[in-house]
Amino acid sequence: MPGQVYSERILYQEQPEAWKYYTVPEGKRAIIRNVQITRTGSVPTGGQCHVKAHGLLIMLALFQAGQYTDARDMRVVVYGGETVGVWCESLGITAVVSGYIFEDPTGANQPPAGASQYPEWAPPDLVERPST
Numbered sequence: 001m002p003g004q005v006y007s008e009r010i011l012y013q014e015q016p017e018a019w020k021y022y023t024v025p026e027g028k029r030a031i032i033r034n035v036q037i038t039r040t041g042s043v044p045t046g047g048q049c050h051v052k053a054h055g056l057l058i059m060l061a062l063f064q065a066g067q068y069t070d071a072r073d074m075r076v077v078v079y080g081g082e083t084v085g086v087w088c089e090s091l092g093i094t095a096v097v098s099g100y101i102f103e104d105p106t107g108a109n110q111p112p113a114g115a116s117q118y119p120e121w122a123p124p125d126l127v128e129r130p131s132t
Helices: none
Strands: 005-013 020-023 028-039 047-053 056-063 068-079 083-088 093-103
Touching (some): 005 020, 005 028, 005 083, 028 047, 047 093, 056 068
Antiparallel strands (some): 005 093, 020 083, 028 068, 047 056, 047 083
């Protein structure tokens, strides 16, 4: 029987603070499917919000004073032992990271060897055309 898959709010932040992290438990894998960042406009300054997966920036929202909403659909894999992080700069900003968490009986903590999303590629031979 395949492992159980369920939707989850992985991280939520609504007050400015230090980076907030979620570590995917060993034996599980997460897929980040959606990040939503909203600014209510309650503070008359600009702001920013960063979202990272395993230390890599996956979303950056920069905005001026006023209301702002940005929702992104994505499919970012986070393996067991890796982290998802959120940091928002000022009051009036909320960030929600949602996705799937499922059992990973392989215990993988990285893609399988040779599973690059980019196939090996070699440039074509460059042949000079004869002059006419």
